[in-house]
Amino acid sequence: MTAEAAVLPGARYTWGGDEFLFVEVSEAMSLPANFKVMSIAGTLSDARLPGIVDICPANASLLVRFDPDVLPPEQLETAVRDIERDLMNHQERALETRIIEVPVWYEDPFTAEVAQRFREGFHQEPEGSDIDYAAKANHLKDAAEFIQRHHKQPWLVSMVGFVAGLPFLFQLVDRDKQLEVPKYLSPRTDTPKLTVGHGGCFGCIYSVRGAGGYQMFGVAAAPIFDPGQALADFKDFMVFFRPGDIVKFKPVTEAEYNAIQAEISAGTFRYRQAPVTFELSKALADPEGYNRELMEALNGI
Amino acid sequence: MAFEIGNPGLATTVQDQGRKGHYNVGIPQSGSMDQYSAELGNALVGNTAREAVLECTYLGPVLTTDSDAVIAITGAPVEVKVNGEPQPQWSRLILKAGDQLSFGVIQGGTRYYIAVQGGVDVPEVLGSRSTYSLGGIGGFKGRKLEAGDVVPVGAPLNGGKLPQAESVPEEFRPVYPKEQEVRIVLGLYDHRLTEEGLGNLLNEEWKVTPVADRMGLRYSGPGVKWKERDQPFGAGSDPSNIVDAGYAVGSIQIPGGTQPIILHRDAVSGGGYAMVGTVISADMDLVARAAPGTATRFVAVSLTDALEARRDLAERRNKAWAAISLPRQ
Numbered sequence A: 001m002t003a004e005a006a007v008l009p010g011a012r013y014t015w016g017g018d019e020f021l022f023v024e025v026s027e028a029m030s031l032p033a034n035f036k037v038m039s040i041a042g043t044l045s046d047a048r049l050p051g052i053v054d055i056c057p058a059n060a061s062l063l064v065r066f067d068p069d070v071l072p073p074e075q076l077e078t079a080v081r082d083i084e085r086d087l088m089n090h091q092e093r094a095l096e097t098r099i100i101e102v103p104v105w106y107e108d109p110f111t112a113e114v115a116q117r118f119r120e121g122f123h124q125e126p127e128g129s130d131i132d133y134a135a136k137a138n139h140l141k142d143a144a145e146f147i148q149r150h151h152k153q154p155w156l157v158s159m160v161g162f163v164a165g166l167p168f169l170f171q172l173v174d175r176d177k178q179l180e181v182p183k184y185l186s187p188r189t190d191t192p193k194l195t196v197g198h199g200g201c202f203g204c205i206y207s208v209r210g211a212g213g214y215q216m217f218g219v220a221a222a223p224i225f226d227p228g229q230a231l232a233d234f235k236d237f238m239v240f241f242r243p244g245d246i247v248k249f250k251p252v253t254e255a256e257y258n259a260i261q262a263e264i265s266a267g268t269f270r271y272r273q274a275p276v277t278f279e280l281s282k283a284l285a286d287p288e289g290y291n292r293e294l295m296e297a298l299n300g301i
Numbered sequence B: 001m002a003f004e005i006g007n008p009g010l011a012t013t014v015q016d017q018g019r020k021g022h023y024n025v026g027i028p029q030s031g032s033m034d035q036y037s038a039e040l041g042n043a044l045v046g047n048t049a050r051e052a053v054l055e056c057t058y059l060g061p062v063l064t065t066d067s068d069a070v071i072a073i074t075g076a077p078v079e080v081k082v083n084g085e086p087q088p089q090w091s092r093l094i095l096k097a098g099d100q101l102s103f104g105v106i107q108g109g110t111r112y113y114i115a116v117q118g119g120v121d122v123p124e125v126l127g128s129r130s131t132y133s134l135g136g137i138g139g140f141k142g143r144k145l146e147a148g149d150v151v152p153v154g155a156p157l158n159g160g161k162l163p164q165a166e167s168v169p170e171e172f173r174p175v176y177p178k179e180q181e182v183r184i185v186l187g188l189y190d191h192r193l194t195e196e197g198l199g200n201l202l203n204e205e206w207k208v209t210p211v212a213d214r215m216g217l218r219y220s221g222p223g224v225k226w227k228e229r230d231q232p233f234g235a236g237s238d239p240s241n242i243v244d245a246g247y248a249v250g251s252i253q254i255p256g257g258t259q260p261i262i263l264h265r266d267a268v269s270g271g272g273y274a275m276v277g278t279v280i281s282a283d284m285d286l287v288a289r290a291a292p293g294t295a296t297r298f299v300a301v302s303l304t305d306a307l308e309a310r311r312d313l314a315e316r317r318n319k320a321w322a323a324i325s326l327p328r329q
Helices: A031-047 A073-089 A109-117 A130-137 A143-152 A254-266 A280-285 A287-296 B035-044 B195-203 B281-288 B303-323
Strands: A012-016 A020-024 A052-057 A061-066 A094-106 A155-160 A167-171 A195-199 A202-205 A215-220 A246-251 A272-279 B002-005 B013-015 B053-057 B063-065 B069-075 B078-082 B085-087 B092-095 B100-106 B111-116 B150-152 B179-186 B206-212 B216-220 B241-246 B251-253 B261-263 B270-273 B275-279 B295-300
Touching: A012 A073, A012 B275, A020 A073, A020 B241, A031 A052, A031 A061, A031 A073, A031 A155, A031 A280, A061 A073, A061 B241, A094 A143, A094 A254, A109 A195, A109 A215, A130 A143, A130 A215, A143 A215, A143 A246, A272 A280, A272 A287, A280 A287, B035 B053, B035 B069, B035 B111, B035 B281, B035 B303, B078 B092, B100 B111, B179 B281, B179 B303, B195 B275, B195 B295, B275 B281, B281 B303
Parallel strands: A094 A246, B179 B295
Antiparallel strands: A012 A020, A020 A061, A052 A061, A094 A215, A094 A272, A155 A167, A155 A246, A167 A202, A195 A202, A195 A215, B002 B063, B002 B150, B013 B053, B053 B111, B063 B100, B069 B092, B069 B111, B078 B085, B078 B100, B179 B275, B206 B216, B206 B295, B216 B261, B241 B270, B251 B261, B251 B275
16 A cells, blocks of 8 residues: 555445435545545544434445435535545544454364355355465465464454444555455355454454355354343443454464353453554555554553 | 234244434344334324334234233234134224234235234333344344244333224225335446446336345346446455445345345345445335235436425325324324
8 A cells, every 4th residue: 555545536425315325435445445434434423413313434435324304415415525525634544443352263163064065156166165265366375374364464344234243354454465355156145153254355253143255264252242241342332343443363272262262151251452543644654564563552451 | 911922923023113323333223114004003002103013924923912902903914813703904903811813814015013002012122122133132032933932012102092093094004016116216336337237227127036035125137237347446356346335225236237136124234236226215115015026117216206205105104193093103
């Protein structure tokens, strides 16, 4: 990524019927595009316009649901355009957020079992595993090298959605280092809960069991959606991730995975996390150097 | 008081007006698919429009009430039976403790509603009693009803005062035709369709397939064509792919250009398929009533027309409540 990439043209505004305004910041995924989306969403939320029902920031676009009986469409469009114009003039390019360590059991038996049921007609290379395929697609030596690339550098939660609490993840590396893997040829009807997946340039963690088309690399060890709100990390809300969160995957062994399960059962599990200020210019100028700085926040937690 | 569920039916869930404000984390609005029918059931039993009802899909439950109850069955045409005796639909029914409610075969449409005086009284989750099955929240234990469930019913509202009219006048009952015109506002990514593709969407006939549920309805038809392009970074390789974005409820996506999908009240909140338009809010109930095989034409209207249709529907709803002699709340 270069600093020039941070300069985006104006967004495209279009209507999703009489209750939704769709604002496409960019056709392509990039960190500056996501940052702009989050900035518009944050400012719009702070404005507390009566009649706004939902503000849904996505990877490179924003969806706003409104009640046209309270807030006329043209009034909403004007408000969002004003926010966009102000941001272009003096965009505050820093985000107060947090970095979270997410333990993952890569090459686990749960996703392996499901993957076996969806090979012929579903997968590009039915013979091998999803992770072998992903390594090959990225011209890497083997699965081990892919896994290393996957957890070495942190990811930004660029969107939460699809189903309840599912984070889309965009790795904080230069574009030529982004891991890119095609989705399954045809979506599976089953995906284990907490599967760490990947499709296109996006990673994700499946919050609930169900259909899915992303390649499967492992399982996250702890819940990310907890309707019962049993664990401390869910005290305020049943969904753990928020757009703008930074995720550092940590590979764990089967024994470590099991130890975490015991902590979850006992109700004592907490995610390792720390507040950080995320600055767009630093992330664009020297991603890996800046990532080291961000990850230091997790030391000693 | 409570309903004891004998046979749960195909997919019977607790629903109300839905859950607002959590779509940004992927929790859909949920709520009764056919809001109009559900709320007129509430009107007949002296509830407000907000009380929770039971939504029955094709095949309803067999249930027994443990106390005297006032109910109404609205929505898709079906034979209603109390202790095996046929009863009128769209009318208030008085049940005695121990009475058994059951249903015959659905005669059209997709869903009918059991409204009960006092409303179905499950706990609210995020401000709504609606069931979101995929996330396992709301409704009765976050799922569709099962045999043996005991579904709690709330205390009567307004001291048990019931409206004058015992049934919804014929003119206010929806119809369930085998052909539909569904009004849409073009937009979102319609510019990605070829002229021929857009022509197919608007001029050809599309049929509702059996792949239709609370999340969305899939249609079969002639397909559409997308303009070829170099796909933007992160969008995926098919011309129908976009960088994953938020999905408007009611939006129409056409994965691979073959079968359009209209997202409905349990919509996935986002994904990587281009949407080409959105069903207007006033026609969402209409789509919900469409059974597999329903021949559908999509009619493009302006945003101004959509807002006018919205006002017309609100007026019709208010007139229906007035006809039952109850102010809508």
